[in-house]
Amino acid sequence: MFTNKLMRRQAIFAYLILIPGIIMLLIFTFYPIVRGLPLAFTDYSVVDTTHWTGWKNFKRAFSDPIFGAALKNSLIYIVVVPFLQIISILMAILVNNKLRFVQFFRVAYFVPVVTSMVAAAIAWKWVYEEQGILNYFLMEFGILDEPISFMVETKLALMGVMIVTVWKGLGFYMMIYLAGLQSIPTEMQEAARIDGANRWRVIWHITIPLLMPFVLLCSLLSVMGAIQVFDEVFVMHGSLGDPAYSTLTTSVYSYRIAFTDFEFGYSAALGLLVAIIITIISIAMFRFTRKGGLTYYE
């Protein structure tokens, strides 16, 4: 009886705490999603009369070469995920040590996360330009004979933006991994060390397997982030994904379709398609790894 009462009180308390978040989600996420769905089947343009167009927007998407290019770039963008995860795990292990000034390093690695993406992207533009710092160093060290612009070479431009994404995201994932590292029991690592395992073997065979739930969470987050990348592309290469669509991603493209071409219906259809792709990838990731979320492997 007592436990029931306590449990009930706890449950009420829990719901109370959950309510504000749920309300925000309902208003700003679920409601627009549900109401936005029908948009994809119309030619809604805000100012002109709207007509029901059925599957026309979707058919158009499948034969739209620019959307194809954007989708390809968005999928290529997933390449950032392993880099992001591996480097941030290593960074987390590094700052998890009892080093001197470790607090400083933690903060330093976190600074890019709290920097405005717009400001950072503009600064990176200067780094990449033909007369930028990167070229200066590459020429100084004799790696390049002639400066190249990392902004306008079609083969390098997207990679340049990906580096910005990695740079900006590292600190965030490092923090999650750091929390993970501090939550895993240290006995196993100690036992392994007593058995004569060296540092790398401990990391590889003990730490990383124990971190696996966090790796899954972070990978999923970064895959979704990668497919939806917007800010850095938009600021560095504009709404057309300069040069020659080589940096255009699906988010930027559907933004442009909506807000410069006024084709909200088509834009909604594109958004829906991308959402479906993300869902499929996420389910595949869960399936592939069998378990997901924050459960430990036993």
Added chain:
Amino acid sequence: MTNEKREQNDQKVTVVALLMVCAMMISILAACGGGKNNEAGSSSSPPASGSSTQSASPSESSEAPKDITLQFWTISLSPNFDDYINGRIKKFQDENPGVTVKWTDLPYDAMEQKLLVSIAGGNAPDVVNLNTGMTMTLAGKNALVDMNAEATEEQRSIYFETLYNSAKLGDGVYAFPWYYGLSAFMYNKEIYEKAGLDPNKPPTTWEELRQHAVTIKEKTGKYGFVPTYNPPADLYFSGVPVISEDKKKIVINTPEALEWVKWNKALYDEGIVPKESLSADANYATDKYQSGQIATLTTGAAFLSRVKTNAKKIYDNTLVAEMPVLKSGKYHAGLMNLVVPVKSENHPEAIALANFMTNDESQLEFCKIVNILPSTKKAAADPFFTQGGDDAESKAKIITVKQAAKAQDFTLGVKDEGKILEPLWKNWQKMLLGDITPEEYLSQSESAAQKILDEVNAAK
């Protein structure tokens, strides 16, 4: 009937959803610069604003004055021109008792989104400042008032005809032209001297400019200039028709076009211009010029004031000359317009305000505080434009006014112009990067643009 009802319902539903998406989008873009909402007269002196309270006056209220509030939106004019705009608004309000004008200034990037959100929310502004591209897009969506139909002959007659017709779509004209800027040729005297060139002999043709740039690169290692490409307009001003008279055929694959494209391709390949000129805009060019990395600046003369503020030393070393002209002998005028959205509830008053803000007196006063040119005949004839001091800005003013007789904005005059011209922009980059040849550029862009034009014409 039921269909109509469903349509209306759908629209309501979508409007709400869209508003939320827009709110989120705008919050992302808010970092680019905040909008500013200025109540007219708020910065004028207290006695003046005190005397202009209309509703408090009993004599006026007994005559049942109209009580209208007009929303007036501009692009990036605050805070630099607060006094000017507020002063004009006050005069308009004095001349039109019962009409209150609420002025809102928005950053360039935020204008389209904000406007859409407002129209969708049933809260459309009455007078809006748009460039010709945005004007034509919205006009194509039937969102703007046709001035030929609703404005009076007296209101329309004050503008230069060519500029007034910039916003022409079919038989309608969807804006009053406001101000425009022209490019002037601005160059760094010091770099010219270092390169062994005579600063008193600026280039008069693009080919001469190219030769100067080669010399400058050789002697100083700096770039001579940054072309800020606008392929459709560049082609048009090189004497390419771009679109046929009957607006049914895209015409860009001509010998003049090929010559211009090849010339640019060589410029890029030979490294005479920076690689980034591929996607450079006036901001990029100005940044490079004011940091002394580039010898000349070939953008709008209004950018000179930025050089003056940011790099006084470079500004003092700046000489100004007439812009080399393209084959057509005409200059591209980047025009700003005032439009009245159809959804505005006060068409006559809104048109009157748009006309007032763009009339001779308003424009002349505006031109006196910033280097822009007026779109009205009488204002342009004012002696102010032929007098000036010795500094670069005054010279730029006199030079651009001289060029004004040869100025014209460029539009296709068809719906969805931006979409139709997009292949010309995108293939331009591919061509410069060597993915396609200049010949392929013209043939591919022509057929791609033609395809979109056909779709647009078919959808009519």
